[in-house]
Amino acid sequence: MPLLTLDACWAQAGDASPTRFIGASVFKGEEFIGLNDTANHCHATWCSVCRVSTSRALVRCSAKRSRRYRRPQKIVDLDLQVDQSSSKTNVADRSSSTVEDAPSVDVSSNNSSANSTMSISSRGTVLQACAVTSGFMVALGAIIREASHVAFMEGLTVIDCTKAISFSFETWHLELVTGLVILISSCRYLLLRTWPEFAESSEAANRQVLTSLEPVDYLVVSFLPGIGEELLFRGTLLPLSRNNWNSVLLVAALFGILHLGSGRKYSFAIWASFVGLMYGSATMISSSIVVPMLSHSLNNLVGGMIWQYLKSESSE
Structure with a gap:
């Protein structure tokens, strides 16, 4: 059931002392709630509100964090893809360099020997x-x-x-x-x-x-x-x-x-x-x-x- 608070007064004793509740006329429906009960009730209600707001803030922060880390995850994924593609390129380069660096066969000498063999008729x-x-x-x-x-x-x-x-x-x-x-x-x-x-x-x-x-x-x-x-x-x-x-x-x-x-x-x-x-x-x-x-x-x-x-x- 909702609370109706009237003539709520707050006072601050000083910078070093926390804020405290002075007095209020609070009705719960048609029933009057006293000052102490009101303070306690307001304190409990205020704490619950703070907890709710704190939990909501935490949820918002976690959501923001999740949104904040989504893009870096994509960047990491892109980096991984780039690394994979570069690794494939390196593998291809290594394979091509291996083929290029392979010892070449002296075709001219083989051809010359074949020609010398073919030049001799039976x-x-x-x-x-x-x-x-x-x-x-x-x-x-x-x-x-x-x-x-x-x-x-x-x-x-x-x-x-x-x-x-x-x-x-x-x-x-x-x-x-x-x-x-x-x-x-x-x-x-x-x-x-x-x-x-x-x-x-x-x-x-x-x-x-x-x-x-x-x-x-x-x-x-x-x-x-x-x-x-x-x-x-x-x-x-x-x-x-x-x-x-x-x-x-x-x-x-x-x-x-x-x-x-x-x-x-x-x-x-x-x-x-x-x-x-x-x-x-x-x-x-x-x-x-x-x-x-x-x-x-x-x-x-x-x-x-x-x-x-x-x-x-x-x-x-």
């Missing part, structure tokens, strides 16, 4: 390629020579290759062949000793062709290309290009250019051009295709023997 492959290529050049040269003969007999202004460069052979041709073999083989040996680029190109070509061959196979790979190449270049192209010294130079340059590739560089092309010039000169002097054929074949054979000798010398 015995059957070398013999087959030699036979097919030489046979093609022999067939092409023979067809062109016969066609030029037929065209000349029909009255066309074409040089008859069969008449200009024949298959005749005389005794003094042996001296010419011997001189060519000595000259070319000696020059080859000197260049192998003094010209590193030529030695490298020659080594690449010989290793590709001669490594897997038997000793008897050297005769095949020496004579078949010698016969086929000379029949096509000196027995056909040389007379068709007017059969003069300018033709010798032109055919020799073409012969050298066609010897590029398969590990053979410009140095080997220069050497092949020089050799073609020697064979063309011998053809012009002898008017026989047999002389360059024999010279070319024997020089191939001697070149293979020189390569085997230098190989055994280096291995020792």
Whole structure:
């Protein structure tokens, strides 16, 4: 039931003394409550109000604290997320750095060794390629020579290759062949000793062709290309290009250019051009295709023997 307080008076005795209740007329409904009872009642009521207000203040403070700490919690959560993301980034960086810092494999050396292995052809492959290529050049040269003969007999202004460069052979041709073999083989040996680029190109070509061959196979790979190449270049192209010294130079340059590739560089092309010039000169002097054929074949054979000798010398 509510209290009605009238004429409440408060007095303060001094700064040091607490506030005390003086008197009041208090009615509880229609019933009058005395001064002492009023004081006690008011004191009890006031204490209860204070307790309620204090409890409410505490609740408010706790609520404020909770609201106050919610945001830092979010910040902490964000910090944790940032730390986690940074840790993931660090892990990724460490993994990438681990991959980057891993020892690299020398691919170039593996490729070079693979290329050196692949450059060595088998015995059957070398013999087959030699036979097919030489046979093609022999067939092409023979067809062109016969066609030029037929065209000349029909009255066309074409040089008859069969008449200009024949298959005749005389005794003094042996001296010419011997001189060519000595000259070319000696020059080859000197260049192998003094010209590193030529030695490298020659080594690449010989290793590709001669490594897997038997000793008897050297005769095949020496004579078949010698016969086929000379029949096509000196027995056909040389007379068709007017059969003069300018033709010798032109055919020799073409012969050298066609010897590029398969590990053979410009140095080997220069050497092949020089050799073609020697064979063309011998053809012009002898008017026989047999002389360059024999010279070319024997020089191939001697070149293979020189390569085997230098190989055994280096291995020792």
